[in-house]
Amino acid sequence: MRLSLLNHGLGARSSVYAFISKRINPSSTRGFSSTPINNNLSPFTRRLYKLPSAPSAPSSQHDNLPQFLSYASRISLPESSTVYVGTHYEYTVLQTLRRYALALHRIGGRDDAGIDLAGTWHLPGHTDSHALRVLVQCKALKTKLGPNLVRELEGALRQAPVGWRTGQTVGVLVSPREATKGVRDALARSSFPLFWMMIERDGVLRQALWNSKAEEMGLGALGVEMRYAEMDGSIESAELRKEVALTWEGCDIPDMDSVELHLRREEDRWVRSWVKDLEVDKNVLLDTIERVFPGGCPETEPDGTVAEVHQLKVIEALNCA
Template structure:
């Protein structure tokens, strides 16, 4: 095989892996975190891989009015928050430059008057405080990256999804048994003044029969919140 063909084949393989990682991320976000996102991609994507809505409970009062089943809450009233995401399927640890890049992307989206006007027809007007940046990585976040995310004034969620040992498996808990995944909210997201109002926390949940395998989940006052997305939701 010529060098040109090898390079072309390598490019196609990288594109395929990236697409597969985005599709897997979409399913996990939908099934576990109440996010209805769609793939964007293309030259005009503005640096965004996925975008859509995050359906979160409105407040603790409404949450308390609902029953729990086996430690999982039934669906309380929800509001939606705009989410813009980047997926990084790389072998090296996630570097701080991706956080800076995402901050710039979010600022540009908020400053884009046409996009903002289109989005304000939703349940909530879009401002820098009501839009969440989501970084999804197949490799761990470096210490410097976590510090940058934590100190950012932009609401951030960082999700580490290790590769599965069997990519065709359809198990509920599907992380690589040799790697622990993780999910992190920064203070700008989960603090009392953030979009989540200081009431929702993220946890990496372990499978009962294998502590090294798990999935992300949302919790409120010690109770897991069931993933919920309206049947008629339109992802834009």
């Protein structure tokens, strides 16, 4: 089974693996600032596009990195503690992957099956109801990582939470260390669609690789480029600051902020396609449509509008409610 190895700046150790050749532009620049977390997709967005509900947060004290840092300072949590290191890394990974259209949430509890982050991946062509389901395990370990981690992730996928038990769910292993040959071999052998990402503790993506099962899910257009960013405005420092950036068909992947804006605009267009200028609660509208058309919403016209006969049925039902 072929493993797509995208490993710029770190060097592959075996010719067994097939490289995806993508253009590398050393002169291109990309900022390293993290995208702010905006509590992601609304419950209505998830309902409209049939996306899984956001999983329960493992803590009521924080749901992003700044909140966690404030909380850790308030309770004097040692920075060397396992809880601090692990939680800090999970939030760092969550924030980094948001730049590549992944909407992730920390999860926890006795039934989390070892999963640290769960969410959806809104790649071009997968922005709405076609978004991939994603389960992530973060391994902020200093020790050498072996193929047992791949087997652990496979076990977690077999016990995926409700909403992620689909044929469109990928598993992702994230670590600040490079994948060993044993890990790469295990990825290649796996019958599950799996990714490995090396993300350093400061959020820099240094390595990304995935197996052929992931490509079979429609991810063949995914690739990488090396990117450089200035640290203090000097050319010399820009040479030192580089990372791997994920691309789609050779172009930048819109970040999650852009995806959320697109989905909100689509929601507004969807509402107008049914009730035009009438003011109506979106959830009430969706409830009514599902009641009037229990077999599913009718197809839209080529111009994206809804047939007038269907509009009138829904408006009549709204007026009778």
